[in-house]
Amino acid sequence: MSSPQPRPYLPTHAAPATAAAVGATPSASGPALWHGAWTAPVMRPSVAPWFETWAEQGFTNQSVRQVIRVHSGGTQVRIRLSNAYSDTPLQLTGASIGHTAGVGAVHPGTMHPLRFAGALSTTIPVKGRAVSDPAALPIEQFDRLTISLYFQDATGPATYHQLSMTTTYRAAGEHHRDPTATHYTDKVEPAYGSWYYLEGVETLGKRPPPHAVVAFGDSLTDGFGATIDRDDRYPDLLAERLLAAGVPRPVLNAGIGSNKLLTDSPLGGDAGVTRFARDVLEQPRVGTVIVLMGINDIQQSDAAQGGTGSADPPVTARQLIDGHRALIRAAHARGVRAVGATLTPYRGAAGWSPAGETVRAQVNHWISTSGEYDAVVDFARALDPDSTGRIRQALHMGDHIHPNPAGYRAMADAIDLTALEQ
Missing domain, CATH: 3.40.50.1110 (SGNH hydrolase)
Structure with missing residues (x-):
């Protein structure tokens, strides 16, 4: 049997599912300089032998609350979602973002709904990506943000990042606009955690880093x-x-x-x-x-x-x-x-x-x-x-x-x- 060989570098990849390209938003004065604040490489759904994940079962009429820490600040923020490893389109019913208040909660005055091409819901194509519209949320470097996604319909196995070392929370029903942690009682133990569909967070400010x-x-x-x-x-x-x-x-x-x-x-x-x-x-x-x-x-x-x-x-x-x-x-x-x-x-x-x-x-x-x-x-x-x-x-x-x-x-x-x- 021959030894494994490196694969060639392939420079072309599918464009994001929205009209905006990653890192640039067209405007009358030229492209805005969006910059990366956080990322997590996505993977195909699988069974992790060390800890439980929700990747293979996916989500049905459930809200998923995920916490990240950004590495750059700004006055606006947007997220990237990936459906890279699915054979079916992903129906996202709703999403929100806000400053983390700890243990599954969000500071109420900071919670913003996320829109996609102006709509509160979106469909991400098979193997595609969606970039949210900008949300006016001032943030500083190392702020923790909470991103909540609600899936009314069955997602099937979920594109995800297996190891987050950060607790992810799940709630039955539609709670992505609820700043409290009351319904977010479900988490994996031990809480090594995973991130689901969330591929990146970008920020925009007057002065890019x-x-x-x-x-x-x-x-x-x-x-x-x-x-x-x-x-x-x-x-x-x-x-x-x-x-x-x-x-x-x-x-x-x-x-x-x-x-x-x-x-x-x-x-x-x-x-x-x-x-x-x-x-x-x-x-x-x-x-x-x-x-x-x-x-x-x-x-x-x-x-x-x-x-x-x-x-x-x-x-x-x-x-x-x-x-x-x-x-x-x-x-x-x-x-x-x-x-x-x-x-x-x-x-x-x-x-x-x-x-x-x-x-x-x-x-x-x-x-x-x-x-x-x-x-x-x-x-x-x-x-x-x-x-x-x-x-x-x-x-x-x-x-x-x-x-x-x-x-x-x-x-x-x-x-x-x-x-x-x-």
């Missing part, structure tokens, strides 16, 4: 091991560092847990080389991408990550390097700066092997010395400062592969902020 940084990767970017509802993944902490340094920029998290660089996974979504265009290059005003990808390819870990699917043939360092090169070429073709991150240690984890460790070392040598990335961040050293081949005990969540909040802080602190400048 500098171009966004996109963090692209797997669960170490997605934030497994972070604190639920605390927003202490490494991209969150990097955004806080940028603000403290006086150079605030949105940091958009495009990580997917269990994601692989070269091959699709039933648990980890589309391969990194396939989804890079959508999840990175289609973000509004993206300027820099940080790439941390490859450990799941090395682990051959479909079996280790839940027992579904057969393991792929062993990946080689050359295949992973070719995959990284494809991402670099795609980024540079769009004028995006590409920052490579060294693959972090995982000795002690279930998927570790001596052969895999050799591949990791070879890939890290290429990332660090080839000069093909515009800059390099050494996440491996940040988590293993003594070069033991293991994540320092105080920096992982107990499984020897996923950082804890202190580990994510070490990763964020390891990034030279000047390396993110275009």
Whole structure:
């Protein structure tokens, strides 16, 4: 059996379902400079072996309340919804947005209905996207927003983002305009959470922020091991560092847990080389991408990550390097700066092997010395400062592969902020 090969970069993708393109709204004075404030890469519905989700069953006469923290402010806001992984159109009966009041509630004076091409409801085509009309909602960087969606008719299996590390709430019936949490009593326990249909949030202000940084990767970017509802993944902490340094920029998290660089996974979504265009290059005003990808390819870990699917043939360092090169070429073709991150240690984890460790070392040598990335961040050293081949005990969540909040802080602190400048 042949080894997996990187897929070619495909620069064209379906346009949003609304007339407005992502990142621009036509006006008499020219396009408005919408900028990315938050994102979550979407996935096909699947059964997560570690925790319950509502993806496969979908929603019928239910309201879903989702909380996000924005990385840029503005005077107006809009959302992007995705029906990318459905075979049927999605009927959205109603939606609202407002400032989070905690535990499923919304500050009443801030709640705004969301319209789509002027209507309070919309139909999102199969594999399509909808962008809401702007809502006049002043927000600041790091505000938490609550987005409520109501589905009267059965949705079928839901396009979603599996791991949110943020509690999502569900209510029976139509409650998307209810600011209280009275009816939002249903949530998944433990509350690792998922986001449903929600692909992005954009803001517009008088002065757009500098171009966004996109963090692209797997669960170490997605934030497994972070604190639920605390927003202490490494991209969150990097955004806080940028603000403290006086150079605030949105940091958009495009990580997917269990994601692989070269091959699709039933648990980890589309391969990194396939989804890079959508999840990175289609973000509004993206300027820099940080790439941390490859450990799941090395682990051959479909079996280790839940027992579904057969393991792929062993990946080689050359295949992973070719995959990284494809991402670099795609980024540079769009004028995006590409920052490579060294693959972090995982000795002690279930998927570790001596052969895999050799591949990791070879890939890290290429990332660090080839000069093909515009800059390099050494996440491996940040988590293993003594070069033991293991994540320092105080920096992982107990499984020897996923950082804890202190580990994510070490990763964020390891990034030279000047390396993110275009």
